[in-house]
Amino acid sequence: MKRIENADMSEYTSFRCGGKADLLLIPDTPDELREALLEATGNNGASSEGEDKARGVLMLGNGSDTLVRDGGYRGTVIKLGDGFSRIEIKGDRVTAGSAALLSQVAKAAAAESLSGLEPLSGIPGSVGGAVFMNAGAYGGEMKDVLESVTALSIKTGEITEIPADKLDLSYRHSVFSDTGDVILSAKMKLTQDDKETIEARMKDFTDRRNDKQPLQYPSAGSFFKRPEGYFAGKLIQDAGLRGMSVGGAQVSEKHAGFIINTGGATASDIIHLMRLVQNTVYDQFGVMLEPEVRIVGEE
Numbered sequence: 001m002k003r004i005e006n007a008d009m010s011e012y013t014s015f016r017c018g019g020k021a022d023l024l025l026i027p028d029t030p031d032e033l034r035e036a037l038l039e040a041t042g043n044n045g046a047s048s049e050g051e052d053k054a055r056g057v058l059m060l061g062n063g064s065d066t067l068v069r070d071g072g073y074r075g076t077v078i079k080l081g082d083g084f085s086r087i088e089i090k091g092d093r094v095t096a097g098s099a100a101l102l103s104q105v106a107k108a109a110a111a112e113s114l115s116g117l118e119p120l121s122g123i124p125g126s127v128g129g130a131v132f133m134n135a136g137a138y139g140g141e142m143k144d145v146l147e148s149v150t151a152l153s154i155k156t157g158e159i160t161e162i163p164a165d166k167l168d169l170s171y172r173h174s175v176f177s178d179t180g181d182v183i184l185s186a187k188m189k190l191t192q193d194d195k196e197t198i199e200a201r202m203k204d205f206t207d208r209r210n211d212k213q214p215l216q217y218p219s220a221g222s223f224f225k226r227p228e229g230y231f232a233g234k235l236i237q238d239a240g241l242r243g244m245s246v247g248g249a250q251v252s253e254k255h256a257g258f259i260i261n262t263g264g265a266t267a268s269d270i271i272h273l274m275r276l277v278q279n280t281v282y283d284q285f286g287v288m289l290e291p292e293v294r295i296v297g298e299e
Ligand SMILES: Cc1cc2nc3c(=O)[nH]c(=O)nc-3n(C[C@H](O)[C@H](O)[C@H](O)COP(=O)(O)OP(=O)(O)OC[C@H]3O[C@@H](n4cnc5c(N)ncnc54)[C@H](O)[C@@H]3O)c2cc1C
Pocket: 014, 058, 059, 060, 061, 062, 063, 064, 065, 066, 080, 098, 122, 123, 124, 125, 126, 127, 128, 129, 130, 131, 132, 133, 134, 135, 136, 137, 176, 180, 181, 182, 183, 184, 213, 215, 219, 220, 221, 222, 294
């Protein structure tokens, strides 16, 4: 198992900023994962202390929806390694390890003429992160294709397969934010379609992203959740905040829903800008924007 002490989280998160984690462990097998959890929490979950101690563990996927504060993370970050990135296709079922990237899974599915992942193919996350967040785009979400998830209980170390309808999947939410269990793999049910048509749809979604999103800058995508009945980007734009910056953090000129790192932004710059946006939008429209980005670590 790979272990990195004082791991610089700017290297592991798409915002490219943030402090250091005390320890980063990269397990490649379920046994190594149990070992990592044991080391991080002081037990494998069998004791009743498991839940409290487990707060010192942060699961990280591709880091594309996570912002680590500048003081870093006092505890252990666990990122599943390549051993968890297998993609297996049988008939219309695709089973992908949590560390596989959504884009790789979508590509593999398209190669087998399987449709369903096209709208999600441009999301720069891992399968684990996409299940955790119930990631979605262009009218599709993980919930639409997910059949079941294999997860390791942080309390007992047991591995179980959980049907999708038991995962409490809703807008950017799954049961895993409550349980803290580790997602190992996801089984998706797709549908047969013409390969060229699938690839053309994927290209169309990619073109739309390139056209609308500031992809040349580090970010975590849309910073805020979509408030009921509104679009966060439109509210931010209408509040006159497009281009507003704090230090190296800026409300993107191209897409006001994105906060970008224009170079040298600290996590603190991003969080100050987030608060400025929240307060201004609230004062003007009475809507409190809630971050979609998971903000962790010490001030
Ligand atoms: C340019 C850009 C565009 C984006 N566009 C979209 C979009 O269109 N739609 C969308 O929904 N999101 C979008 N995002 C946000 C992000 O890519 C998604 O939320 C993605 O699903 C996060 O996956 P990740 O692996 O990077 O997660 P991370 O940021 O690593 O983790 C996210 C959460 O999942 C948890 N987690 C990760 N892996 C596991 C695991 N194996 N077991 C348990 N918990 C785990 C983490 O603890 C964390 O709380 C975008 C981001 C960027 C940078």
